[in-house]
Amino acid sequence: DVKVTQSSRYLVKRTGEKVFLECVQDMDHENMFWYRQDPGLGLRLIYFSYDVKMKEKGDIPEGYSVSREKKERFSLILESASTNQTSMYLCASRWTSGRVGYNEQFFGPGTRLTVL
Amino acid sequence: GDSVTQMEGPVTLSEEAFLTINCTYTATGYPSLFWYVQYPGEGLQLLLKATKADDKGSNKGFEATYRKETTSFHLEKGSVQVSDSAVYFCALTTNSGNTPLVFGKGTRLSVIA
Numbered sequence: 571d572v573k574v575t576q577s578s579r580y581l582v583k584r585t586g587e588k589v590f591l592e593c594v595q596d597m598d599h600e601n602m603f604w605y606r607q608d609p610g611l612g613l614r615l616i617y618f619s620y621d622v623k624m625k626e627k628g629d630i631p632e633g634y635s636v637s638r639e640k641k642e643r644f645s646l647i648l649e650s651a652s653t654n655q656t657s658m659y660l661c662a663s664r665w666t667s668g669r670v671g672y673n674e675q676f677f678g679p680g681t682r683l684t685v686l
Numbered sequence: 687g688d689s690v691t692q693m694e695g696p697v698t699l700s701e702e703a704f705l706t707i708n709c710t711y712t713a714t715g716y717p718s719l720f721w722y723v724q725y726p727g728e729g730l731q732l733l734l735k736a737t738k739a740d741d742k743g744s745n746k747g748f749e750a751t752y753r754k755e756t757t758s759f760h761l762e763k764g765s766v767q768v769s770d771s772a773v774y775f776c777a778l779t780t781n782s783g784n785t786p787l788v789f790g791k792g793t794r795l796s797v798i799a
Contacts, residue, residue: 574729601784612791613775620784628786660729666784673718673779675787677729 573597574678576661582684589648591681593661600666602644603675604628604636607658619644620666651685658682688713692776692790699766699797707761707793709750709776717778719743719752719759720787724773733761733774766797 577592593602603618605628615628617636625636633655637645644663648655661678693708711717718737722730734743739754748763761774776790 601786603786613789615786618784618786662730662786664784664787674720674732674735675730675777677722677731679729680727682727 574661574663574676576659576678576681578681579679580682580684582686583648583651584686585652587648587651587685589651589683589685591646591648591659591661591683593644593646593663593678594642595644595663595676596642597663597665597676598641599663599676600641601664602638603662603664604634604644604646605660605662606630607660607680613660616646653685656683656685688717688778688780688788690776690778690788690790692774692793695773695792695794697793697795699795701768701797701799702765703797705761705763705766705770705795707774707776707795709759709761709790711757711759711776711778713757713778713780715780717780719750720777720779721748721750721759721761722775722777722789724775724792726772730775766795768797768799771795771797 574595604616605613619625619638635647659681662675664675720735721733723733724730734745736743736752742751750761773792773794775792777787
């Protein structure tokens with residue numbers, strides 16, 4: 571089974587702290603994604619990466635950065651955490667596959683971040 | 687661009703009731719379609735998928751049929767249980783490359799005993 575793991579299920583940080591959220595997948599997926607999920611707003615894409623050291627901005631990149639030094643690991647960084655970044659953060663991964671039927675995204679369990 | 691529209695929630699049903707959650711899409715290509723489920727406090731799990739017109743995806747008693755003529759992929763279950771209470775997301779992709787899936791906003795289902 572594909573496994574996407576996230577470093578923490580729950581995290582509490584203070585305003586102004588630098589926060590690292592880690593995501594690891596074990597299926598050699600080329601593509602990895604970071605979303606945040608807030609009530610009434612659905613899933614919003616923050617950043618994604620289609621290869622090592624490559625990144626693309628999603629819909630709401632402000633206040634975030636990412637790092638992908640190894641294929642299996644994709645990190646989301648909050649340079650200076652703010653209270654409006656309190657949210658559920660979801661990581662996902664996916665193959666770059668030419669075969670129909672192998673193109674779904676696999677999600678991690680999520681990290682619920684609270685910034686005080 | 688591509689988009690997914692699904693019915694607004696929340697939906698509240700009694701146990702053993704019939705469930706339909708509507709999903710329609712617009713896409714420039716020929717999409718693959720998905721339903722994901724998110725149980726409380728968890729990430730999203732793939733529930734079912736369909737990759738071509740008239741395909742029926744099914745899993746755990748849920749079904750959805752890919753209708754190209756109506757650009758729809760409605761989720762149905764004949765008899766819901768309390769354990770089906772979750773948020774359901776419809777999604778699509780028109781390629782198997784490196785772009786993210788396009789998701790609907792999600793529909794919250796609550797099933798009461």
